[in-house]
Amino acid sequence: DADVTQTPRNRITKTGKRIMLECSQTKGHDRMYWYRQDPGLGLRLIYYSFDVKDINKGEISDGYSVSRQAQAKFSLSLESAIPNQTALYFCATSDPSFGGGFGTDTQYFGPGTRLTVL
Amino acid sequence: DAKTTQPTSMDCAEGRAANLPCNHSTISGNEYVYWYRQIHSQGPQYIIHGLKNNETNEMASLIITEDRKSSTLILPHATLRDTAVYYCIVRLRLQGSQGNLIFGKGTKLSVKP
Numbered sequence: 079d080a081d082v083t084q085t086p087r088n089r090i091t092k093t094g095k096r097i098m099l100e101c102s103q104t105k106g107h108d109r110m111y112w113y114r115q116d117p118g119l120g121l122r123l124i125y126y127s128f129d130v131k132d133i134n135k136g137e138i139s140d141g142y143s144v145s146r147q148a149q150a151k152f153s154l155s156l157e158s159a160i161p162n163q164t165a166l167y168f169c170a171t172s173d174p175s176f177g178g179g180f181g182t183d184t185q186y187f188g189p190g191t192r193l194t195v196l
Numbered sequence: 197d198a199k200t201t202q203p204t205s206m207d208c209a210e211g212r213a214a215n216l217p218c219n220h221s222t223i224s225g226n227e228y229v230y231w232y233r234q235i236h237s238q239g240p241q242y243i244i245h246g247l248k249n250n251e252t253n254e255m256a257s258l259i260i261t262e263d264r265k266s267s268t269l270i271l272p273h274a275t276l277r278d279t280a281v282y283y284c285i286v287r288l289r290l291q292g293s294q295g296n297l298i299f300g301k302g303t304k305l306s307v308k309p
Contacts, residue, residue, distance in 0.1 A: 120283070120299030121240065168239050185297060187239030
């Protein structure tokens with residue numbers, strides 16, 4: 079089974095609808111992230127969480143909110159979806175004590191959710 | 197985080213070594229070099245990282261120049277499944293609340309039969 083799972087894998091919705099994307103992980107990592115990727119571009123960070131009580135905005139958080147329900151679960155919500163939120167969304171996890179050496183923080187990504195807002 | 201420069205695309209023959217260069221001339225002493233790859237529309241996959249010594253794992257080798265201003269990712273025996281976009285990322289040694297990886301446009305590696 080995959081260590082980082084995302085649901086749904088594909089979603090088509092209409093402008094103005096509320097959408098929730100979910101991420102679960104079995105890696106036991108404290109840190110979780112949400113990124114979006116637009117065609118031909120790199121990934122951009124939306125929100126990240128270093129533990130259950132910690133939530134931080136990334137570079138493009140406007141129009142999004144998150145919830146860290148447990149160590150293993152991190153959800154991304156679009157309160158009122160708009161067409162320019164059409165993108166691939168990736169969840170990632172990391173643990174600064176994993177991957178060798180103090181100061182490293184290797185991130186592991188889920189398979190992605192393809193969201194289309196009409 | 198320091199900026200990186202990579203070629204837009206590269207080709208490699210199946211079974212041959214793929215050598216992917218990355219320039220990071222403004223890297224500072226407390227920044228790591230990370231490599232990830234993304235196979236079409238899948239989640240990015242961690243490959244390897246290093247600080248100043250050369251590193252090898254089951255996927256690849258990372259060669260970092262002595263002045264740390266450039267590095268090369270080596271896939272020793274490329275297969276068709278290695279066709280992907282490869283991202284070189286320079287990232288601060290973990291301090292406090294640094295969170296994200298900054299992905300550039302990467303190198304599109306095409307492995308050909």
